[in-house]
Amino acid sequence: MPSPRYWRERANRFRLEAARCKGCDRVTYPARTICPSCRGTDLETLNLSRKGKVVTSTVVHVGPSEFTMEAPYAMAVVETPEGGRLMVQVVDCEPSDVQPGLEVSLEFRLIRREGHSGILCYGHKGVPVG
Ligand SMILES: [Zn+2]
Structure with missing residues (x-):
């Protein structure tokens, strides 16, 4: 529990x-x-606002198997207008398109399944704006 x-x-x-x-x-x-x-x-x-700009990003080529995204995918540090920073996966675009300055909205989405127990974990992901 x-x-x-x-x-x-x-x-x-x-x-x-x-x-x-x-x-x-x-x-x-x-x-x-x-x-x-x-x-x-x-x-x-x-x-924090549910939006921000990419500060740094990296493309992950081999990810943990339980993640719902297939590698390669982009991870980025996103800074919100308040100055808060968080590390999120950026989805709905090519990983190579994720560059500093890219504006993203932060959406609450499924991140992974916990092994065989089937527990679903949700978290924020970055989605490019426009
Ligand atoms: Zn202080």
């Missing part, structure tokens, strides 16, 4: 819940209770 913590974190992930440090304005995702930049503990919760 998944623990209550699992469900709570799952809900936080769905909302793209990040934290902004009131000391140095650093935005961290997932949300943390201590700022990784200044070690401050005065943080506020903030929900």
Whole structure:
């Protein structure tokens, strides 16, 4: 049985819940209770926009077999307008088209199946805009 913590974190992930440090304005995702930049503990919760721009990307040629995407596929660090960064798989385009500056929307989609148990895991994926 998944623990209550699992469900709570799952809900936080769905909302793209990040934290902004009131000391140095650093935005961290997932949300943390201590700022990784200044070690401050005065943080506020903030929900990231469901869109962003690719900062860096890489093409994965051999992926874990449980992922729903066949390799090769693109993984990218996407920065939202709030300054939060997250690593997502970018889909619905050629992996080579995923370059810094590409605008993507963040959509909640199926990521993988847990082995033979059939548990479905969802997470955000980047989809090029326009
Ligand atoms: Zn800070």
